[in-house]
Amino acid sequence: MNTFIRALAVSASLALLGGTSAQALTVYSSVDEENSTVILKAFTDATGVAVDMVFLSSGPALSRIEAEKNNPQADVWFGAPSENHILARERELTQAYVSANADGLTDQFKDADGYWHAIYTNPLAFGVRTDILAERGAPVPTSWADLSDPAYKGLIQMPSPQSSGTAYAVILTLREIMGEDAAFDYMKTLNPNIQTYTQSGTAPSGALSVGETPLAIQFTPGFLKLKDEGFPVEVVFASEGVGYEVAAMSILAGTQNLDDAKTLVDWMTSAAGQQAMIDAKTYFLPVRADVNAGEGVSSLDQINLVSYDPAYASENRQRLVDRWTDDVLGQ
Template identity: 35%
Template sequence: MHFKSVASVVILAAAVIGFFVTQSPQANAGEITVYTSLEEPEIADYLAAARKDMPDLKVNVLRMSTGDLGARILSEASHPRYDVIWGWALTNMMDPRIQALLVPYQPKGLQRMPAQFRDAGGKWFAPTGYMAALCVNTDRLKRKGLPMPTGWSDLLNPAYKGEVVMPNPASSGTGYLQVVSILQGMGGEKGWDFLKHLNVNVAQYAKSGSRPCNMASTGEYAVGASSAIVAMEAVKQGYPVKMVIPKEGAGYELEANALVAASTHKHDAERFLDWTISDSAVKLYGKYKEIVGIAGVRHSADETAVGLPADVKKVLFPMNFKQSMETRSQTLARWQREIEHH
């Protein structure tokens, strides 16, 4: 068990390599436990700001990758030991087994969010989201004599064999949205045929959505399929990386928040959920998120300078989240059978 202290707020890191969390922290009065799949740097920033606004509230956070967190939540279904699900893939949140663990709550300021970012029944709301993007190492492209890809179809070029890294859709929400956007966009067997041909050029499937971009940034591979926010950060940090939004349309996912029915600290949990769409929180979302579900938020000049479209909505693939949820188990089982273990 590893703990990180961030502005007097405890972050309980989840198992990735070398350690495993077997028990959630117990929350006391003025203290809640939150499960999330947000990235650690943004968690730290958000909680530091939350601490300033709510100094009397201690937030314990268990952070796991999207797929692993889903398995944990379901394993604890009969005895939930947490109060809030925060920043978790909407596709996963819509699972009826997860929905059964939640209770409706409408945070203060919810009217600022368009209808597509909140559940009509009040069981979830999604202040943020992320979209797929390719991280392309320009130095490695030049060294290997490879063309600049413009989308998924370009990556079928045999010249990219062994030069592409993708996230594993079974553990990564980013990986799943990439696979699903291809399947939904191409339709059925044509999509599966495409994924099988793409697999020929994929060197490996990383556990997290950010890892492929990190590997491309350092020059291990030419192309890392990741999310736009990770790609933009790599460019800002000075890596020889170009962000490419797939010409076929960028698959995307919304990050949803919800109140857990079994919470024994509902008042404090509701305060935290209110805070997640407060002005303090929204000001930080633009630093980490391509998609912000709060009216009036604009992207900075720095973001557009590194390749983020001025109007993100125009490049998003029209995801069917309900279909993504309903076919998740079958999709992952087939992907593992026909692609990962083929």
């Protein structure tokens, strides 16, 4: 697929020969390879800007950008959590440009000075098999409080905090909403309703698809995919609030291709760009409230997003996971 983008880049630059700068936009992408390929292809189709993509996961991407600081080899860093882009700004690796469409993004999806903008977000959600719940006569839960209802005894799958960052995000979310002690008390009362704590953060949606569980907790993409494939799945965002992850992009300092880089940022933050991302079946949630992830899925202005401090999260991980295994698993 990467070679496909390259071929596209070559043909596009040939078409532009004799015109202005014929150099392709070089993108270090930390969005998974399959999805970044389809998103950037949609970008090239829409704007005619050729893209040369190098796939690097977030850690290696950051160290590579830092190593190339004095002679930048790329123009845009595309993807990776927003925390990493804040770090890149602090290390003066990126430059400010306020997107022409920045007004469409709420504050948590952009840097106030324009150093980074969000590409997409994945909030935590409940995936609900409405057919199974209807058969049992159980209501569709709408809040964290609903989930601890004894009517859902043994009916919920969520990942284990011992192995999954997704489950850790659940702990952090509940801690923000309720305070730490109350959050652990809540998880203790929730425990009888949990069928199994899965090892992987994406396993619950798999169990949802085969009907092994009617209720699953994880980040949205797995649920949006099932919904798109025609499963009777409803995606519920807890009314008290849900944690979320944000993938962002920044323009690298010293880029030789500033105009095309700006075009990418403008396009990605536009309604058209966000819609193209949905149409490409990435199953990411758009960061603009005026673009919808699919029929029957809440748009951003209807979701109560809960933020937590990433520095606190990484410093307290062992402690909170240990407390979870002692209080909840070992009770």
